[in-house]
Amino acid sequence: xxxxxxGALRAGFGLGAALTxxxxxxxxxxxxxPGTLTVSVIRDVDADGRYTAAREVGVAGIQVRVTDADDNSxxxxxxxxxxxxxxxxxxxxxxxxxxxxxxxxDYLQPAFGGRDLSTAVTYVxxxxxxxxxxFGVWNTADYCQVNADLTTSCQQDMLKSDTSRGxxxxxxxxRGNSNAGAPQPVALNTKGDTGATYGLAYDKKQRRIxxxxxxxxxxxxGPDRQGAxxxxxxxxxxxxxFAVLNAGSTPHxxxxxxxxADFIKAVGKEGLGDIDLSEKGDELYVVNMYDRKLYTFDxxxxxxxxxxxxxxxxxPDPGCNGPADWRPxxxxxRDGVVYVGGVCSAQSTQNAGDLRAVVWTYDPGTxxxxxxxxxxxxxxxxxxxxxxxxSAKWTPWTSDDPNQYPASVNGTxxxxxPMLSDIAVEANGDxxxxxxxxxxxxxxxxxxxxxxxxxxxxxxxxxxxxTKVCRTAAGTLVWEGTGGCPTNPGDGADEFYHGDxxxxxxxxxxxxxxxxxxxxxxxxxxxxPAQAITSxxxxxxxxxxxxxxxxxxxxxxxxxxxxxxxxxxNGLGDLEYLCDEPPIQIGNRVxxxxxxxxxxxxxxxxxxxxxxxxxxENGTPLATTTTNAKGEYYFSSLDVPALTxxxxxxxxxxxxxxxxxxxxxxxxxxxxxxxxxxxxYEDDPGGNSTIDSKVEFNRNSxxxxxxxxxxxxxxxxxxxxxxAGMYYAR
Numbered sequence: 001x002x003x004x005x006x007g008a009l010r011a012g013f014g015l016g017a018a019l020t021x022x023x024x025x026x027x028x029x030x031x032x033x034p035g036t037l038t039v040s041v042i043r044d045v046d047a048d049g050r051y052t053a054a055r056e057v058g059v060a061g062i063q064v065r066v067t068d069a070d071d072n073s074x075x076x077x078x079x080x081x082x083x084x085x086x087x088x089x090x091x092x093x094x095x096x097x098x099x100x101x102x103x104x105x106d107y108l109q110p111a112f113g114g115r116d117l118s119t120a121v122t123y124v125x126x127x128x129x130x131x132x133x134x135f136g137v138w139n140t141a142d143y144c145q146v147n148a149d150l151t152t153s154c155q156q157d158m159l160k161s162d163t164s165r166g167x168x169x170x171x172x173x174x175r176g177n178s179n180a181g182a183p184q185p186v187a188l189n190t191k192g193d194t195g196a197t198y199g200l201a202y203d204k205k206q207r208r209i210x211x212x213x214x215x216x217x218x219x220x221x222g223p224d225r226q227g228a229x230x231x232x233x234x235x236x237x238x239x240x241x242f243a244v245l246n247a248g249s250t251p252h253x254x255x256x257x258x259x260x261a262d263f264i265k266a267v268g269k270e271g272l273g274d275i276d277l278s279e280k281g282d283e284l285y286v287v288n289m290y291d292r293k294l295y296t297f298d299x300x301x302x303x304x305x306x307x308x309x310x311x312x313x314x315x316p317d318p319g320c321n322g323p324a325d326w327r328p329x330x331x332x333x334r335d336g337v338v339y340v341g342g343v344c345s346a347q348s349t350q351n352a353g354d355l356r357a358v359v360w361t362y363d364p365g366t367x368x369x370x371x372x373x374x375x376x377x378x379x380x381x382x383x384x385x386x387x388x389x390x391s392a393k394w395t396p397w398t399s400d401d402p403n404q405y406p407a408s409v410n411g412t413x414x415x416x417x418p419m420l421s422d423i424a425v426e427a428n429g430d431x432x433x434x435x436x437x438x439x440x441x442x443x444x445x446x447x448x449x450x451x452x453x454x455x456x457x458x459x460x461x462x463x464x465x466x467t468k469v470c471r472t473a474a475g476t477l478v479w480e481g482t483g484g485c486p487t488n489p490g491d492g493a494d495e496f497y498h499g500d501x502x503x504x505x506x507x508x509x510x511x512x513x514x515x516x517x518x519x520x521x522x523x524x525x526x527x528x529p530a531q532a533i534t535s536x537x538x539x540x541x542x543x544x545x546x547x548x549x550x551x552x553x554x555x556x557x558x559x560x561x562x563x564x565x566x567x568x569x570n571g572l573g574d575l576e577y578l579c580d581e582p583p584i585q586i587g588n589r590v591x592x593x594x595x596x597x598x599x600x601x602x603x604x605x606x607x608x609x610x611x612x613x614x615x616x617e618n619g620t621p622l623a624t625t626t627t628n629a630k631g632e633y634y635f636s637s638l639d640v641p642a643l644t645x646x647x648x649x650x651x652x653x654x655x656x657x658x659x660x661x662x663x664x665x666x667x668x669x670x671x672x673x674x675x676x677x678x679x680x681y682e683d684d685p686g687g688n689s690t691i692d693s694k695v696e697f698n699r700n701s702x703x704x705x706x707x708x709x710x711x712x713x714x715x716x717x718x719x720x721x722x723x724a725g726m727y728y729a730r
Contacts, residue, residue, distance in 0.1 A: 034093030035130035037086040044136035045517040049114020058082015063100035069602040093127035096601040111136030119720035123604035140716030141279030144516040144579035153573035157565040158220040162192030177554035193239040195222030199275035200574040215271030216441040226271045243307040247290040261450035265400035273329035318358045322348035332423030338362040341420040346396035355379040384492035384506020392463035392507045402450035408458040416463040424515035429471035436511025437462040440570030460569040463507040468496035499548035512575040534558040534567035582716035587634035593725035596678045599691040606631015609659035617648040656703040677705040678725030693725035
């Protein structure tokens with residue numbers, strides 16, 4: 001119900017006319033000039049109701065409806081930094097602010113309210129002071145709990161037992177070597193279940209992990225060979241085959257003097273590359289390195305029978321300088337966009353000038369790739385050392401013919417070969433590119449050279465990388481060290497992610513990345529991560545400074561039982577955080593409603609201290625809280641495990657604990673006993689679900705009122721319209 005206006009100026013002219021009048025006649029004595037009002041819309045990532053400037057960026061182009069105390073409304077739109085100033089001249093500074101949800105992109109929705117963040121409808125009074133009102137919006141797929149576990153796959157030598165461990169999990173805060181006092185990773189399956197795998201994807205809804213078969217010399221495939229996608233329950237249980245693609249035919253062969261030498265032609269060209277799930281968890285994306293297609297599967301299915309793809313699309317060839325040198329592998333997904341990365345391998349030309357890193361974007365809604373790559377960069381940058389005296393600068397992929405395989409240098413194959421194996425997307429749209437060194441999949445520890453002309457035992461050390469790619473204000477992507485994208489000098493190279501030099505190795509990353517936006521660090525597979533030689537595991541880099549941790553977590557060791565045998569070569573697959581479903585929040589406020597009805601713009605005053613109890617639909621108490629200084633209250637599934645998606649609940653409000661000290665009731669020492677509950681839809685038969693009172697007073701208690709039973713939404717949703725009005729009976 002519209003309320004009686006407070007002044008003739010506002011009644012006669014409204015906000016727009018009042019602004020014009022002030023411009024013509026100067027200041028008016030109708031009411032004092034209010035303070036300034038700034039609206040900010042930020043992208044929340046951690047569901048804590050708080051603004052964290054280091055991780056949460058402003059969102060441009062979001063609309064907010066502003067309504068003054070006389071129901072004059074207009075819309076403001078956030079600028080590039082996510083803020084906009086609201087004109088307040090000619091008003092008494094009392095406003096209702098409503099996030100226009102129709103202006104949000106499909107992947108964003110209102111976020112949790114609380115400490116710093118307002119809910120989608122909020123009230124403000126800037127009559128006496130300036131304020132910034134900050135709204136949060138989020139993509140629920142960004143959520144991950146603090147210190148979530150990680151998973152990776154162990155790529156075991158073909159002669160290792162089939163019972164040696166395959167897929168493993170471990171905690172994000174573990175450091176040190178697992179063969180020397182640090183905790184051991186937990187094995188979920190074995191080498192015999194899946195064989196060598198690289199790509200991983202975690203299905204948080206069904207709590208299961210997908211693995212894609214991988215072509216690596218001196219390993220073996222699982223039961224369904226090079227095109228298999230396997231799935232394993234996170235909580236334990238049998239590994240099953242989810243799908244099988246045609247991904248090549250080259251067999252592994254141990255019955256040879258050169259130890260699987262002929263398989264080198266399959267590395268990077270057969271098997272499956274990276275795999276990823278859509279943000280909704282309903283589609284699985286798979287790079288087939290054999291036919292260079294992107295496959296999509298319905299990820300909601302639970303085989304058997306094995307699943308058939310819903311689409312297969314050619315990953316565009318960016319025009320490499322050589323036939324068949326386009327080699328896609330890496331994936332990243334964020335905000336409904338699939339990033340697909342690969343390299344021009346220069347294998348056919350053997351010209352290092354032909355090496356390029358390329359990233360495309362793919363729209364799963366239209367099944368189309370971008371018209372041109374969003375990134376196309378020549379890989380001729382200065383890098384650190386592979387080992388002392390041997391440069392880690394990228395070189396063309398080696399020939400498929402074992403008879404043309406090059407000799408090692410002092411027992412070390414000096415041939416770092418780029419594979420763009422993973423893509424992580426930052427909060428602001430920057431990319432982190434994971435590069436795997438193909439040489440690490442061609443050799444191992446004391447492994448005989450494939451070329452019969454070189455009867456040597458070579459020990460491979462890898463020189464993968466993590467590269468930062470920045471998103472500019474115009475939306476384009478630029479390589480680190482160009483266009484204002486930062487680098488850090490050191491380690492023999494100018495690169496953003498630095499500090500990975502140890503024991504003469506200047507580039508220790510091994511190509512798999514895991515990024516949780518709640519964590520200040522990015523995880524990467526690593527050579528000698530905890531400063532133990534001939535080992536593999538995980539290390540972390542600071543996402544702001546790029547600096548590497550001084551100690552990571554070691555998983556694989558050369559001589560340790562059941563820990564593989566690839567030493568400094570690649571011995572691990574992809575890396576994924578095992579994130580929980582995003583939480584749910586309900587709530588909003590108890591407000592002082594002097595003219596009972598809907599919440600009007602001048603009814604900004606909340607009532608603190610009200611006790612609010614969350615009840616099950618049958619009335620069982622689940623949790624209790626009290627309203628804060630603004631009269632707001634919240635319940636989150638993070639704190640109340642019984643609050644689950646699509647659950648039904650009700651609320652009870654108790655006024656006996658109210659704090660009326662600063663509530664503008666207009667008389668000294670107001671009495672709680674005179675507070676009355678505003679019934680639903682009073683004076684507003686049409687109803688407005690965002691601003692009406694939702695309670696009915698309890699006929700058995702003067703102090704309490706309850707809502708009807710209501711249903712909450714899916715995981716990640718908020719329900720912020722559970723308001724209760726109170727007026728003072730004079």
